[in-house]
Amino acid sequence: MCADTPETAGPDYRDTVFLPETAFAMRAGLPAREPEWLARWERLGVYDRLRASGKDRPPFVLHDGPPYANGHLHIGHALNKVLKDMVVRSQQMMGRDARYVPGWDCHGLPIEWKIEEQYRAKGLNKDDVDVVAFRQECRKFAEGWIDVQRAEFKRLGITGKWDRPYLTMDYHAEAVIADEFMKFLMNGSLYQGSKPVMWSPVEKTALAEAEVEYHDHTSHTIWARFPVVKATDTLFTKTRTDVVIWTTTPWTIPQNRAVAYGPGIAYGLYEIIGRPEQSTLTIGHRLILADALAEGVFAQAKLAGPEMVRRLGDVRADDLQGMVCAHPYRGIAEGMGEWDYDVPVLPGDHVTDDAGTGFVHTAPSHGDDDYQMGLKFGLPMTWNVEADGSYRSDLPVFGGQAILTPDGKEGPANVSNIKALAAAGALLAKGKLKHSYPHSWRSKAPLIFRNTPQWFVAIDKPLDDGMDGYGDTIRARALNSINQLVTWTPQTGRNRLHSMIEARPDWVLSRQRAWGVPLTCFVKKGTRPDAPDFLLRNAEVNARITAAFEAEGADVWYVEGFKERVLAGIVDPADYDQVFDVLDVWFDSGSTHAFVLRDREDGTADGLADLYLEGTDQHRGWFHSSMLQACGTKGRAPYRGVLTHGFTLDEKGMKMSKSLGNTVAPQQVIDEYGADILRLWVAQSDYTVDLRIGKEILKGVADSYRRLRNTMRYMLGALHGFDEAERLPVEEMPELEQWVLHRLAELDADVRAGYSAYDFQGVFQKVFTFATTDLSAFYFDVIKDTLYCDGAQTLTRRAARTVLDLLYHRLTTWLAPILVFTMEEVWLERFPGAESSVHLIDIPETPASWRNDALGAKWAQVRQVRRVVTAALEVQRTAKVIGSSLEAAPVVHVENPALQAALQNVDLAQVTITSAIALTFGAAPAGAFTLAEVPGVGVEFAAAAGGKCQRCWQILPDVGTHTHAGVCKRCDTVLG
Structure with missing residues (x-):
């Protein structure tokens, strides 16, 4: 009740009042001070000390999804690593041995692309450079960015084994990746197939689905006519009748091998009875279209209205079955016969009448549905498109023309095909369509589906590996892992990955690049890919490869004579070709469980992680590839839990973009506010959805921080000089203090449950509300008079100070995983020893006996009256x-x-x-x-x-009636 300073009139009792005393400043100065604590933790070796002291504790391992070693960190990196750090620190402080080994993804196209850019700037051609020398350039580039990113991650206060991270380009890692690949070779799931894959003409390589992003793109659209040349009913052949297809890829028309129809779709036969001058049709022409789409098609062809078209009758599935069309280019390659083949009309379950014409142009070399149709009906594949996105040079009419240019722009191929269709009288209509279209996430250039020989892992083939506890195929094992073995946070992550695994095709492993782990296998010369002896499967050869990679790294694969070295004495090297494709980098990162969790001494006994934690995009990325890889080599998922977070957006909910100028760089936030404010933003946000960040949001976070800091500062000041002799047993405390202990017991349970569920937002909200509402606005306000004016040895003051000490130890440890720098400052203010750190201790156990729900209910009512x-x-x-x-x-x-x-x-x-x-x-x-x-x-x-006490400022009738002038009875007693 007394004020911080007494009135000046009358005796001066200021020196007799226990005013708060602390050097803990209200202004944090985090940007300047945080590096001091980082250096201190480095000197202390906090992470290694925890490992040494925690050997008998149950382990908890969060396995780091490796960021790519290419460029400065963005706010998404900061969100991800801070979440991981809060998981690791909270698990450690709850009694686990929480290990965290950071890692980096080092191979792959982005780095290779950067080195190629450097070469081009110097007028050099990558293909003229020795491949090993080129790979060494890539390695140096990755090493440089690893050092940069490591410093940036550490500045965020992230704990971990920074002096010994894992790198996918370490020799041991490369050896294990190769060894894991060779397990697929040996279990019979690896095969070479020719099928359409996502292909980047700019980067000249196949891409996995995880490397694809979708952006708006404007495509040409065409409605093209395929003349019917054979049908079970002569109605469709005695008068010119066409099946009409619609496509957004005119460049695929030269590769057409069939037209697909939907067996359940209602089709009609339509006759042209009138025509505008610009139409390529003549009166009497007949067209077959889906009834639901016919009106829209005729509108595009400027043939709308009853004076232009009439419907002659139904076209049944029986009529379409066995129908054959001519390719619209039949006869245009004079004397070459390139397209002088029949085009069958075939049933396809993928055909709908939602858009188009009800008929799907089918080019098996350039689409998965088309490819599946080809497999089902024995359609031939075509090889018309080169790696750079141009037609083969000897293709009639279109030879050498680019579909996409080297810089990702549209080439002439689409327009050339539209003109060719028009010249052949086969173009019904044309237009443009803006739609979502696949692009490379690296070059940002559009992609195409292209038929190429690639190496695949069959995910539905029964495996010959003796591991059938969770299924005998990769897909079965993955689905069983998702459903039975993994805990998902949030649960929606389970549904997303399940649907992806359930529907995915075989895994494309090969990339036509140089910087990566090669597909360490050999193929027999002159042998078909489907022959039993096409692939060399030999355990001794595999062991030699693994040993060589362990000693010399994957570069040795490219050294002349390596094939002879590993095959000598086992098979004749002259009988085999060496494969020089490199592995999809997702196979690299998918294999990390083997060389980190399984092989490192700080890994796990069973090679499984307690948690994988990444953004929602990793359902098609790292979560996905790790699942497939481990199900092929371990028989199950490599993780027990998966946590996913959303993406970062600006304050208006817009995606961040440099061109929009709405990006928020982690270093900018650190420079202005400090890393703890960035960490607090993460803790205050619901990470299960997309998170917004910007100046106003950060101001709000900083305000919450100031309020919390003020609570801690008051507590520190009130605890000045507290020692163990002053501590009061709980049972002797007044009811108000026992109520605070009850609230501590409630909160301790909430905090532990929240941290166990990775609910950092819930933990912080509960602790913040307690600190600012229960403590600062109530308890601290009420006990101020007791702390300032009661005698040092009174039960009331000792009880309050004891409770403050108990509060201090819990608040600092509860919040230490979130506010790593500030709670260290709070800790060192009371315990400044050279070896001291809040991050070396656990959250203290809170006795269950402190909890008193009846007392909690009572004081909730008292506060209502207040x-x-x-x-x-x-x-x-x-x-x-x-x-x-x-x-x-x-x-x-x-x-x-x-x-x-x-x-x-x-x-x-x-x-x-x-x-x-x-x-x-x-x-x-x-x-x-x-x-x-x-x-x-x-x-x-x-x-x-009454009178006003000159020491405590209470107005009481007895003031002035005691030994000491101008004070109340209580203060007179304290003054002695």
Whole structure:
């Protein structure tokens, strides 16, 4: 109740009051000070100390999804790593041996592309450079960015084994990746196939689905006519009749091998009875179209209306079955016969009447549905498109023309095909369509589906590996792992990955690049890929390869004579070709469980991680590839839990883009506010959805931080000089302090449950609300008089200080995983030893006996009464009747029996910070102050009677009647 400084009139008792004392500044100065704590943790070796002291604790391993070693960190990196750090630190402080080995993905196209750019700038051609020398350039580039990113991650306060991270380009890692690949070779799931894959003409390589992103793209659209040349009913051949297809890829028309129809779709036969001048049709022409789409097609062809077209009748599935068309280019390659073949009309379950014409142009070399049709009906594949996205040079009419240019722009192929169709009289209509289209996430250039020989892992083939506990195919094992073995946070992650695995095709492993782990296999010369002896499967050869990679790295694969070296004495090297494709980098990162979790001493006994944690895009990325890879080599998922977070957006919910100027760089936030504010933004956000960040949001976060810091500062000041001799047993404490301990017991359970569920937002909200509402706005306010003015050895002051100490140890440790720098500062303010750190201790156990739900309910009611009193006094303060609540001695009328019971044995004057209070049980008189939300309580204002104590400022009748001038009885006793 007493103020921080007494009045100047009368005796000066300032030196007798226990005012707060602390060097903990209100201004944090985090940007300048955080590097000091980082250096301190480095000197202490905090991470290694925890490992050494935690050997007997149950392990917890969060396996790091490796970021790519290419460029500075963006805000998504910061979100991801801070979440991981909060998981690791909270698990450690709850009694686990929480290990975290950071890692980097080092191989792959982005780095290779950068080196090629450097070469082009110097006028060099990559293909003229020795491949090993080129790979060494890539390695140096990755090493440089690893050092940059490591420093940036550490600046965020991320704990981990930074002095020994894992790198996918380490020799051991490359050896294990090759060894894991060779397990697929040996279990029979690896095969070479020719099928359409996502292909980047710019980067000249196949891409996995995880390397593809979708952007709006404007495509040519055409409605093309395929003349019917054979049908079971002569109705369709005696008069010119065409099947009409629609496509957004005119460049695929030269590769057409069939037309697909939907067996359940209603089709009609339409006759042209009128025509505008620009139409390529003549009166009497007949077209077959899906009835649901016919009107739209004729509108595009400027043939809408009953004066232009009439419907002659139904075309049944029986009519379409066995129908054959001519390729629209039949005869245009004079004397070459390139397209002089029949085009069958075939049933396809993928055909709908949602858009187009109800017929799908089918080019098996350039689409998965088309490819599946080809497999089903024995359609031939075509090889018309080269790696650079151009037609083969000897293709009639279109030879050498580019579909996409080397810089990702549209080439002439689409327009050339449109013109060729028009010249052949086969173009019904044309247009443009803006739609979502696949692009490379690296070059940002559009992709094409292209038929190429690639290496695949068959995910539905029964495996010959003796591991059938969770299924005998990769897909079965993956689905069983998803459903039975993995905990998903949030649960929607399970559904997403399940649907992807359930529907995915075979895994394309090969890339036509140089910087990566090669597909370490050999093929027999002159042998078909489907022959049993096409692939060399030999355990001794595999062991030699693995040993060579372990000693010399994957570069050795490209050294002349390596084939002879590993095959010598086993088979004749001259009989085999060496494969020089490199593995999809997702196979690299998917294999990390083997060389990190399985092989490192800080890994796990069973090679499984407790948690994988990445963004939602990794359902088609790292979560996905790790699942497939491990199910092929371990028989199950390599993780027990998966946590996914959303993406980062600007304050308006827009995707961040440099061109829009709305990006937020982690270093900018650190420079202005400090890393703890960035970490607090993560903790305050719901990471299960997309997260917004920007200047106004960060200002709000900084305000929350200041309020919390003020709570900690008050606590530190009030605890100045506290020692163990002052500690009071819990059973001797007043009821108010026991209520605080009850709240601590409640919160301790909430915090542990929240951290166990990775609910950082829930943890912080509960602790923040407790610190600012229960403590700063209530308990600290109430006990200020006790702390300042009661005697040092009084039970009341000892109880309050003991509770403050218990609060301190819990608040600092509860919040240490989130505010790593600030809680270290709070800790060192009380425990400044050279070896001291809050990050070396656990969250203290909180006795269950502290919990007292009846007491909690009672004090919730007391605080309701307090609300009415303080609101009534605020009215008087606003009216200038009083300046301080100590000038009041209100009368409180309580009608509610439950509240009456709650107020028994409560010093309501202390709780309401008044000099006196009169409590009556009964209805409040007319005119008493009330609050609608607290019925049954009324307050009548009355001024406090007596003199003002010059030490505690309470107004009491006995002031001036004691030994020491101008003080109350309590203060006179303390003064002695």
